[in-house]
Amino acid sequence: LPFFTTDMKKKFFANLWLTFHSWSPGIAIEQPDVSELLKYDGARTIKMRPWSAYTRTTQFQIENEKVTLTVSIGQTAETNNAENRGAYNLGKVYTFFRFSFENAQGFEKMEKYYIIARKIVAILTSQNNICFEEVYLSQRNSEQKYFKTGICKIFDSYENYSIRQWHKVIPIFSVFDYIPNLIDGIVNGKVNSLLELLPEDNKMVNRISIKNVQDLCTALEVSYQLDDKRKREKDALIEELKKNIKNTIAEFTKAHNEIDVNKETTMSSAFQYLDYTLKQKILTLYNENSDIVDEIVSKYSLPSVNENSIASFVKLRNNKTHSGTVEWGESAKIYTPLFAIVYASFFKYIKLPDEVIKSTLLQIF
Structure with a gap:
């Protein structure tokens, strides 16, 4: 982020946004009624469901810092403005994570929250080569509208990115109530042996090597001891x-x-x-x-x-x-x-x- 001054680098964002397409954003689209489907004049209306129908939030703490995680659907363009009116491409919808903070955060913490988000998605998609289409910082103005204050570029070593379809991953809303526990497991390293088993290359999906066998044996050893409170x-x-x-x-x-x-x-x-x-x-x-x-x-x-x-x-x-x-x-x-x-x-x-x-x-x- 070369455009930030030294003073600005000390603290950053109220919000960290990460957008991706691992789950079907189609849940935000209101299904048309029969009369809409029977139209033959080519005029179809695409309507979004109410925000509350596809948005969930949860809270957790890391190092005594209260964080609110929001998972929802966004749009890349306003479909009713002059620029898009009459165009074939009316933009697209996407899924996003938003980490919101009560206090300004140091820039060194950005990587930590990015890694948490990446590991959540990796676990739910069973692949490590996860890509967020965009990562940016934002703040809210007096009208409670978000505006971007910084665009982030993440560099990784993946040769390709996961192409799993939404119906072949774990829906996040099915486990959403347990996201704080999941994040706690990530922060405390309880999920590391599982993450080691996830492929980092699409060519390795459904293929195993002897190293995978060795890693799985290690992960099973860890799994046996995972819950110290559960005594057999x-x-x-x-x-x-x-x-x-x-x-x-x-x-x-x-x-x-x-x-x-x-x-x-x-x-x-x-x-x-x-x-x-x-x-x-x-x-x-x-x-x-x-x-x-x-x-x-x-x-x-x-x-x-x-x-x-x-x-x-x-x-x-x-x-x-x-x-x-x-x-x-x-x-x-x-x-x-x-x-x-x-x-x-x-x-x-x-x-x-x-x-x-x-x-x-x-x-x-």
């Missing part, structure tokens, strides 16, 4: 086993002070990270999300997700790690349902209801 019965047994081992070591040390168990042996480190195997963790996650997973398996006629197929999938990762070899076989065919488990686990973390999780994931899988 078997997790408690592991903790009990660790406690018993510690007690056994303590009793042994009392009886044999001639050896320092912690310094002279590997006993302490041997059980310090005692845990269930990845196969067992994935099986547990599957059992918790079988309703969703089985629906996806049936949809694409994939192999069943069970103990054996999970073990084969994990073996793909292990063979690559330990021997550098990859023998795909049938193992990779359960990648998609396991990927869905990572999504479902994160959505449960942000408190999305199970029935909403199932319907939304079937939109993108």
Whole structure:
């Protein structure tokens, strides 16, 4: 933004706008009645529904700063002005995010809010190569109308941008009440392992590599531990086993002070990270999300997700790690349902209801 003075750079905007086309802006268009459809003179009226019918707002806080997020539909041109009257192109409608602030913000925070918006859209479209058609700053005048105060150019490394159609993404309004939880998960890094799985190139959509398998195994490990407040019965047994081992070591040390168990042996480190195997963790996650997973398996006629197929999938990762070899076989065919488990686990973390999780994931899988 080279046209800003030094003083202006200290603080900026009341609003940050980001426009995109990931969801159908057609929801803002009022459907014509039958009489309008039967006109043969070529004269058709395009009417917009009331603003409240397609606009939602929610609030959240970041670093004690109150932010209002608005998601709505805008138009690129006034269709009734002299410039557009009689023209074939009457402009277009687009979806936008608007971050509004009570206080002026430092310019260094612009990137933070842009990244939040980009990650929201990435999660709901299941692709990382997201593009906002326009990013700009605005303020309101005394008549409560917005005017642009700066146009922003975002540079990224993507070779192409997501071309997913609106019917193949998660509708934002279906999860809108949980956007504050979603943003909290983004800010606290709880969604990073999921984002690592999303393609950054359209050529990689519906294709997987061994790196994807490795990343998915990592994401499943993270998913198992995602919600610290949710304790599973078997997790408690592991903790009990660790406690018993510690007690056994303590009793042994009392009886044999001639050896320092912690310094002279590997006993302490041997059980310090005692845990269930990845196969067992994935099986547990599957059992918790079988309703969703089985629906996806049936949809694409994939192999069943069970103990054996999970073990084969994990073996793909292990063979690559330990021997550098990859023998795909049938193992990779359960990648998609396991990927869905990572999504479902994160959505449960942000408190999305199970029935909403199932319907939304079937939109993108």
